[in-house]
Amino acid sequence: MSSPPPNPDRSAGSALAEPTAPSLPSEDGATGGPTPVAGDTATPPVYHARRFTLSNVGLYGAIAVISLFFLFPIYLIFLIGFTPEEYTLFSGRPPILPPQLTWSNLQAGLSATNAPFLPSMYLSLEVAFFVGALAIVIGIPTAYGLSRLGSRLAYSLTTVLFVVNMLPSITIAIPISVQFIEVGLYGSPISIGLTQELLALPVTVFLLVGAFQGLPRDLENQARVDGAGRLHAIYGNLVPLIRPALAAAFLLAWMLSWDESTFALILYNPASSATLPVNIFLAFTGRGNPVVGVAFSCIATIPVIILTVFLQKYLKGEDLAAGVRG
Amino acid sequence: MTVKLKFDRVTKRFGKGRLVADDISLEVDTGEFFVILGPSGEGKSTLLRMVAGIEPVDAGRIFIDGQDATHLAPNRRNIAMVFQNYALYPNMNVYKNIAFPLKMQYFPSEEIEPKVRDVARTLGITEILDRRVNQISGGQQQRVALARAIVRNPTLFLLDEPLSNLDARVRFAARAELKKIQKDLGQTFLFVTHDQKEAEVLSDRTGVIHLGRFEQVGPFSDLYERPATRWIGDFVGDVPMNYMPWTEAGAGGQLGFRPEWAEVTDTGTETATVQVSERVGDFSYLLCTMANGWRIYLRTLRSFAAGSEVHFTVNRHVFFETPPEDAATAPSGRPERLPPRPPAA
Ligand SMILES: Nc1ncnc2c1ncn2[C@@H]1O[C@H](COP(=O)(O)OP(=O)(O)O)[C@@H](O)[C@H]1O
Numbered sequence: 004m005s006s007p008p009p010n011p012d013r014s015a016g017s018a019l020a021e022p023t024a025p026s027l028p029s030e031d032g033a034t035g036g037p038t039p040v041a042g043d044t045a046t047p048p049v050y051h052a053r054r055f056t057l058s059n060v061g062l063y064g065a066i067a068v069i070s071l072f073f074l075f076p077i078y079l080i081f082l083i084g085f086t087p088e089e090y091t092l093f094s095g096r097p098p099i100l101p102p103q104l105t106w107s108n109l110q111a112g113l114s115a116t117n118a119p120f121l122p123s124m125y126l127s128l129e130v131a132f133f134v135g136a137l138a139i140v141i142g143i144p145t146a147y148g149l150s151r152l153g154s155r156l157a158y159s160l161t162t163v164l165f166v167v168n169m170l171p172s173i174t175i176a177i178p179i180s181v182q183f184i185e186v187g188l189y190g191s192p193i194s195i196g197l198t199q200e201l202l203a204l205p206v207t208v209f210l211l212v213g214a215f216q217g218l219p220r221d222l223e224n225q226a227r228v229d230g231a232g233r234l235h236a237i238y239g240n241l242v243p244l245i246r247p248a249l250a251a252a253f254l255l256a257w258m259l260s261w262d263e264s265t266f267a268l269i270l271y272n273p274a275s276s277a278t279l280p281v282n283i284f285l286a287f288t289g290r291g292n293p294v295v296g297v298a299f300s301c302i303a304t305i306p307v308i309i310l311t312v313f314l315q316k317y318l319k320g321e322d323l324a325a326g327v328r329g
Numbered sequence: 330m331t332v333k334l335k336f337d338r339v340t341k342r343f344g345k346g347r348l349v350a351d352d353i354s355l356e357v358d359t360g361e362f363f364v365i366l367g368p369s370g371e372g373k374s375t376l377l378r379m380v381a382g383i384e385p386v387d388a389g390r391i392f393i394d395g396q397d398a399t400h401l402a403p404n405r406r407n408i409a410m411v412f413q414n415y416a417l418y419p420n421m422n423v424y425k426n427i428a429f430p431l432k433m434q435y436f437p438s439e440e441i442e443p444k445v446r447d448v449a450r451t452l453g454i455t456e457i458l459d460r461r462v463n464q465i466s467g468g469q470q471q472r473v474a475l476a477r478a479i480v481r482n483p484t485l486f487l488l489d490e491p492l493s494n495l496d497a498r499v500r501f502a503a504r505a506e507l508k509k510i511q512k513d514l515g516q517t518f519l520f521v522t523h524d525q526k527e528a529e530v531l532s533d534r535t536g537v538i539h540l541g542r543f544e545q546v547g548p549f550s551d552l553y554e555r556p557a558t559r560w561i562g563d564f565v566g567d568v569p570m571n572y573m574p575w576t577e578a579g580a581g582g583q584l585g586f587r588p589e590w591a592e593v594t595d596t597g598t599e600t601a602t603v604q605v606s607e608r609v610g611d612f613s614y615l616l617c618t619m620a621n622g623w624r625i626y627l628r629t630l631r632s633f634a635a636g637s638e639v640h641f642t643v644n645r646h647v648f649f650e651t652p653p654e655d656a657a658t659a660p661s662g663r664p665e666r667l668p669p670r671p672p673a674a
């Protein structure tokens with residue numbers, strides 16, 4: 004029996020005659036025996052309180068170890084930053100806990116004359132926000148275009164974008180510096196930012212392509228049919244939906260720039276100031292003043308924390324996730 | 330009757346795939362409720378999307394209100410479309426969703442508000458105007474999508490299986506309501522479905538699409554009563570048509586009849602053997618085998634045991650002439666390749 008029997012009212016065309024699916028009498032009926040009704044004797048489900056089991060201990064232990072592994076270097080920087088030098092840099096056996104706390108390292112670092120702190124911080128912030136913003140501004144149209152190409156082609160093209168990231172920075176930094184010297188932008192925030200953008204943009208685009216591809220295609224079509232032009236459909240209807248990816252992309256690009264030292268060093272014009280990583284690098288190497296480097300390092304973590312906390316609510320995107328269907 | 334929408338030899342294929350639209354020509358009248366019916370994957374949605382302008386046409390032209398719209402941008406066509414998953418804007422609440430098409434037409438906000446409230450009242454969604462679209466039920470989402478389509482008074486509505494995502498109970502009410510809305514608006518609806526019940530209830534005319542062409546276009550009752558091809562005979566109706574070899578006016582072919590077009594009597598001219606008998610309400614439904622092995626369905630008030638002989642007379646039939654080149658390969662039994670049949674509405 005492959006088809007159900009016809010509905011008697013089929014030709015009558017009545018809207019109310021929904022076909023029911025009749026079936027042959029079931030075999031149960033033939034046996035005639037009483038069948039126990041499932042669920043009659045079932046006890047209500049018992050909800051257990053979350054227990055502190057052995058496997059939980061293992062899990063939390065592993066999390067603690069991994070956290071320690073990543074946080075320890077940061078701890079060391081702060082330890083050196085706030086402990087008198089004689090216990091740390093000039094000691095054969097540096098302690099794990101600070102025997103004494105002091106502000107003097109920080110003060111010395113921030114008032115160093117060969118590496119003025121405020122201009123350096125300002126330059127770093129300027130460049131990082133420039134890189135982050137430009138990554139978004141260029142990333143959106145690029146990623147939108149790629150996401151509409153079909154996933155295989157988009158993937159290949161995005162991979163090509165990563166070529167710059169695969170080369171050693173130093174090999175491209177020098178020719179680029181020469182170009183910037185020629186156009187008179189050498190050492191400017193724009194020159195550093197544009198160069199760092201080469202590293203940031205592929206990551207941003209990769210992230211945003213995925214986000215665009217995750218949106219139902221018909222949302223854009225709906226907007227177009229509802230009267231929106233293509234640009235409005237992209238920036239008014241799609242972009243608000245990928246806010247979490249935008250926040251992540253901005254943060255990644257921003258931090259990439261904040262950390263970046265190779266391009267920043269080669270494009271560093273001693274006549275103006277250097278970015279924080281360059282000053283930290285120079286403090287440890289050329290100038291031989293590790294305290295300044297450590298002080299800068301301590302302070303360099305602060306904007307990262309502020310920015311991450313600020314973007315947190317966009318990164319989650321809880322308000323949006325449930326609404327995107329299909 | 331003016332022509333609202335016209336397909337003129339429209340052709341479409343994706344990549345190197347088969348033709349999704351194969352030289353389609355069709356005219357839909359103003360104010361008509363036209364249903365495009367067909368199994369899944371036959372290109373119904375693609376046809377609708379070409380009218381909306383979100384899928385390019387390979388060859389041929391599409392006219393809306395007599396204007397060539399083949400290459401017009403979607404936002405310049407003055408059409409409304411309801412997608413299968415409703416495509417509500419997740420970042421906007423219900424009110425903003427409905428207001429969106431008006432905003433795109435630069436209506437001042439003091440004109441937008443009454444229009445939105447008006448259409449919301451018509452569709453009974455006034456209380457949910459402030460909700461997020463993920464906080465409302467499927468039936469409400471369907472109404473919001475419909476409200477958004479109606480709000481700026483377009484003259485052509487495209488609806489892609491708008492009822493298929495609803496629970497059976499809600500769908501039943503929504504279907505009746507949709508028909509009423511179309512009558513009240515008096516506008517042209519182009520409605521895609523794989524559900525023949527929807528076509529039957531809603532349509533003024535139905536076009537059944539198969540292999541990129543309209544196999545038959547006409548009032549739904551014609552599809553049932555006078556199927557143009559065996560494929561239509563099998564696709565339309567709760568069970569495929571019954572067939573017997575037949576010769577009419579000297580041409581060989583098959584006679585096709587619906588179960589209720591045959592009468593089971595002891596004096597019947599045809600004979601078949603009952604395989605399975607099912608009792609539904611007053612009727613017995615008999616799955617029988619003819620002497621030549623073909624399987625047929627019969628309906629009768631009497632009861633028959635499996636294995637018994639049954640006699641019947643065909644009171645009404647349609648005749649499908651077998652084209653001469655097909656005669657050699659005429660089906661030797663119940664066709665093996667029955668169309669996939671949609672679930673009951
Ligand atoms: N964007 C696309 N790219 C490639 N093939 C497609 C695309 N859209 C639809 N198709 C194919 O075209 C055929 C018709 O699809 P569709 O119009 O969605 O059918 P229906 O709406 O009748 O189910 C299907 O075989 C489908 O796989």
Ligand SMILES: [Mg+2]
Nearest residue numbers: 370373374375
């Ligand atoms: Mg479809």
